[in-house]
Amino acid sequence: MQTLKQILQRTSNSAVVWSWAFNGLRLASGLVLLPLLVRVLAKPEFGMYYLFLSIIALLPIIDFGFSSAVGRFVSYAMAGAETLRPQGYVPAISGSGPNRPLLWRLLRTTRRLYGYLTLLGFLVMGIYGTLVVGSQVGETGSVAHTWIAWVVTLGGAALEIYSNWWNAYLFGMNRVRDSARIQVCAYALKLVLSCVLLLAGGGLLSVPIAGIVGCLLNRTLSRRVCLQTLGPAPDLTGQQEPSLLPLLWPNSWRTGLQLFSSYLRTSINTAICAASFGLAAAAEYGLSTQILGIALGMAAVWTSVKWPMVGQYRSAQNLEGLRIMLWPRVWLQLLTFIVLSAAAILVGPFLLDLIRSDKQMLPSHWLVLLALVFLLDQQFSFWGTLLTLENRIPTLWPTVATNLTSLALALGFTHFSNLGVLGLILAPLLSGLVFNYWYWPLAGAKSLGTTLIRYMVTRPRPAGRPMQPGEPSR
Numbered sequence: 001m002q003t004l005k006q007i008l009q010r011t012s013n014s015a016v017v018w019s020w021a022f023n024g025l026r027l028a029s030g031l032v033l034l035p036l037l038v039r040v041l042a043k044p045e046f047g048m049y050y051l052f053l054s055i056i057a058l059l060p061i062i063d064f065g066f067s068s069a070v071g072r073f074v075s076y077a078m079a080g081a082e083t084l085r086p087q088g089y090v091p092a093i094s095g096s097g098p099n100r101p102l103l104w105r106l107l108r109t110t111r112r113l114y115g116y117l118t119l120l121g122f123l124v125m126g127i128y129g130t131l132v133v134g135s136q137v138g139e140t141g142s143v144a145h146t147w148i149a150w151v152v153t154l155g156g157a158a159l160e161i162y163s164n165w166w167n168a169y170l171f172g173m174n175r176v177r178d179s180a181r182i183q184v185c186a187y188a189l190k191l192v193l194s195c196v197l198l199l200a201g202g203g204l205l206s207v208p209i210a211g212i213v214g215c216l217l218n219r220t221l222s223r224r225v226c227l228q229t230l231g232p233a234p235d236l237t238g239q240q241e242p243s244l245l246p247l248l249w250p251n252s253w254r255t256g257l258q259l260f261s262s263y264l265r266t267s268i269n270t271a272i273c274a275a276s277f278g279l280a281a282a283a284e285y286g287l288s289t290q291i292l293g294i295a296l297g298m299a300a301v302w303t304s305v306k307w308p309m310v311g312q313y314r315s316a317q318n319l320e321g322l323r324i325m326l327w328p329r330v331w332l333q334l335l336t337f338i339v340l341s342a343a344a345i346l347v348g349p350f351l352l353d354l355i356r357s358d359k360q361m362l363p364s365h366w367l368v369l370l371a372l373v374f375l376l377d378q379q380f381s382f383w384g385t386l387l388t389l390e391n392r393i394p395t396l397w398p399t400v401a402t403n404l405t406s407l408a409l410a411l412g413f414t415h416f417s418n419l420g421v422l423g424l425i426l427a428p429l430l431s432g433l434v435f436n437y438w439y440w441p442l443a444g445a446k447s448l449g450t451t452l453i454r455y456m457v458t459r460p461r462p463a464g465r466p467m468q469p470g471e472p473s474r
Helices: 004-012 015-040 043-056 059-063 066-078 100-139 143-163 165-172 176-199 203-230 245-304 307-315 319-354 364-388 396-416 422-434 436-447 452-457
Strands: none
Touching (some): 015 043, 015 176, 043 143, 043 203, 059 100, 059 143, 066 307, 100 143, 100 245, 143 165, 143 203, 165 176, 176 203, 245 364, 245 396, 319 364, 319 452, 396 422
């Protein structure tokens, strides 16, 4: 039997455990920081805090899919790819090892790219945010304090764009555990410092200052491990290095547009709920989607930690290794979400009553249907992401069309039926079932050289390997 020391060592070396820890800290932020904000901030300042958050929510859109494109190229270079293409990939030479000169070129291109994105983000959020904050700042207790808090928030958001790419680059080099560890340390520092500053009277300045400190720690540690992994930089004296930005753009804008359409579907659904059925119904819908979203995020860790390695296997054209590596994680992802969502549906309302909360979730039968939507979204996301590792985005236009159809159905159900909030659940379910929910799992399995049913029910084994005595047949 394993000793306690061995178990702890194995746990500390698990990328999945560290990724769960990061998700746990994000959950703790809602359980610890949010009640403290409610207690410490006056009502106008609390409203202004959420106004800040709504502006900073533009950060993923400003990235516009570049982080995904960079991650794919880094995984190809780690597999030994000699060249890169804007669409598709050049198979890596078997056994060649990481292409370090190409990795350094990607690093310098990424640093330059995120310098441009930082300037764009600062201008967009600065102009839009200043107008929005300026229209409400007079309602706060101290106009000067609020403006200072906004300036610090804007500076912290720009710093996040410019510096957090180091951690994403580290992840792309398959240093997944190190990436997750650093994120846990940085987020824990941000959470603790936010609470300390709030209790010390920092007000609206507390969270943005803590965010800057956490961001600096993330950047410092991620940069150090990145440079250690890359080794010495190649000497480019007298050489002109062509930019890789033209290779990143074709798939980046496609990813960004797809993410933007999904963001709109989610945010507009909540707005429709509030406008049509009131804030109480919006709170039930929002709380239910948030809890199931946490379950989805926890389950997705099983596969997300392997995406850099998937890119390397894809570049090396090792489909057998890819099938073997992903099979248990596909099942773990699926079963983890089913267990967590079932627990949320069965125990969630009881826990809300136990803590005497005035908040409620949706009715249980609606929650089951909503969980089904999340489950189908999970499968679409997994198989769609797998296809993007071929450096193409085949899901773009079907996803945009599906999201627009979902919004049209949501508006139609809201105004021309008596379904209520149930219409907001049926809209993405029906629109997804038309194409996305079934086609991309089939296409993804085909890209692995198998069929979906065969892959899910039969555990893949190395070619020529006999079944061992006592080994279960699946």
